[in-house]
Amino acid sequence: MKALLPLCLSLALLHLTSHAQKKKPWKGQAPIKTVNTATKPVQKQYKGVFELSNGVYCSNDFAGARLNGVVANNDTLVTILITPENTPINFSPWYAFKIWAKTPKSVYVKITYPERVRHRYYPKVSDDGKTWRGLHPRRYFPGKAIKAKGSRALPAEVTMRLNLTKQPLWVAAQELITSKDANTWGDKLSKLPFVTKTVIGKSREGRPLHLLKIGQANDKKMIMVLSRQHPPEVTGYLCMQSFIETICSDHPIAKKFRKVYNTYLVPMVNPDGVDNGHWRHSTGGIDLNRDWQAANQPETQAVQKFMREIKARKGGKFYFGVDFHSTWEDIYYTVDPKLKGNMPGLVPKMIKAAAAEIPRYTPNIKPSMGNDGRYLTSARYFFWKHQAEALTFEIGDHTPRPLIKKKGKFSALKLMELMLKAQ
Ligand SMILES: [Zn+2]
Structure with a gap:
């Protein structure tokens, strides 16, 4: 046993060394910390209708809701508490609730x-x-x-x-788009003759993880598209919809594209988080976009299994992978242009060409996939595991909705x- 140990160790070291030598050096990139993605508990909300002493009612009894506590301070003031899942x-403090009153007031x-938590999302x-509008600025007192x-x-x-009436008013951090809404949208698309909808796995709480093939x-030749890892x-989801609807459109380029490339989409990677009104995590209590290396969670496992198996079965390649997110402003997180995947130069060219179509718009681009071959995030997984040209497509929280559509x-x-030109 003693004699075996040094051998194992030296083999491991040899493996590490040869692995490291294959990668090009990268300057200016801060190392990304590995995060433990083993399942952790999350706190469930008490769901129901809250009847307050001043004749006001609140409800969090619907998918996507988040309201953790509410109290009537006096006849005309109600205070709501919003807390995270863990x-x-x-x-990204998400909130969503319904509110109404016995008599108009x-x-x-x-x-x-x-x-230490700060308000982030302007109320809708x-x-x-279903139909949302921003709260009138004169009714908003930060x-x-x-x-x-x-x-x-x-x-x-x-x-x-x-102004409350008997008719419930919905209030939320962003437009409410739940797993049911994503499913309805997918059903509508799958009526097209070239779209099929299947299930590639289940979330921790048993929700189906839907996959659309376009x-x-x-x-x-394939491309992979993800959205809503972060509830x-x-x-980001709205941009993904516009992106996918364009690939499904009657545009001559789209028609040609669909004959050469298949697009695979998981529109909602974290349906549990979305329907439970989470700030960021899955019901495994984990940021799924840090689980692509360890793949401890069923949601990341399902996507990885699908990509692995279709490649093995059909002998094809993923040429592009994109994951749609949201943050403070529009940002493209890309692979260092020096690193070559299956279609070098594709992502920078796409960003440049798309930006040229939008007046007075300069894209904010940050190469950030690292050079260590580790894939904590989905985009890194696309690149390092499948050599797909990869992009984390971030849309600002407050980007005007028509501009989001245009960008998609x-x-x-x-x-x-x-991609048609390159093949
Ligand atoms: Zn995100």
Whole structure:
């Protein structure tokens, strides 16, 4: 046994050394920390209707809701508490609730968070949970902006003035788009003759992970698209929809593209997080976009298994992989242009060509896939595991919705054009 140990060790070292030598050096990139993605507990919300002493009612009894506590301070003031599913957690405090009153009245509704958390999302309101509008600025009273560690200056609490009636008013951090909505959208697309919808696995709580196949090619050439690993990132989802609808369109480029390339889409990688109104994590209590190396969670496992198996079965390649997210502003996280995947230069060319279609728009590009071959994130997994040209497509929280659509559309058109030219 003693004699074996040094041999194992030296083999391991040899492996590490040869692995390291294959990679080119990379300067200026801070090392990304590996995160333990073993399952952790999450705190469930008490779901129901809250009847307050001032004749106001609140409900979190719907998919995507988040309201952790509510109290009537007086006849015209209601204070709501919003907390995350677990900690530590990134800064994306999602909220969504319904509110109404026994008799019509105007009330002030204050949204509060745990200490050191700051308000991030400008409130949206809706009469039916489907059509949303920004709260009128004259009804919005943010508290004093405070600089918190690691964040920008934002208020710790905000107050809204709402005219309540018997008819529930929906209030949410962004437009509410749940797993059911994504499923309905997928069903609609799958009526097209070249779109099929299947299930590639189940989330921790048993929700189906849907996969859409777009195209009638032979799977030798494929692209992979993901969205909603992070529940509140609705603007990224909206861009993904526009991107996919363009690939499904009657545009001559799209028609040609679908004969050569098949597009695979998992529109909602984290349906549990979305339907439970999480700030960021899955019901495994984990940031799924840090689980692509360890693949401890069923959601990441399902996507990886699908990509591995279709390649093995059909002998094809993934040429492009994109994961749609949201953050403070529009950013493209790309692979270092010096690193070559299956279609070198594709992503920078696509970004440049798409940006040229949008007046007065300069894209914000950050190469950030690292050079160590590790794939904590989905985009790194696309690149390092499948050599797919990879992109994390980030849309700003407050990017105007028509501009989001435009970006999705032109990105898809330019991508398809470039990929057809390159083959
Ligand atoms: Zn994200």
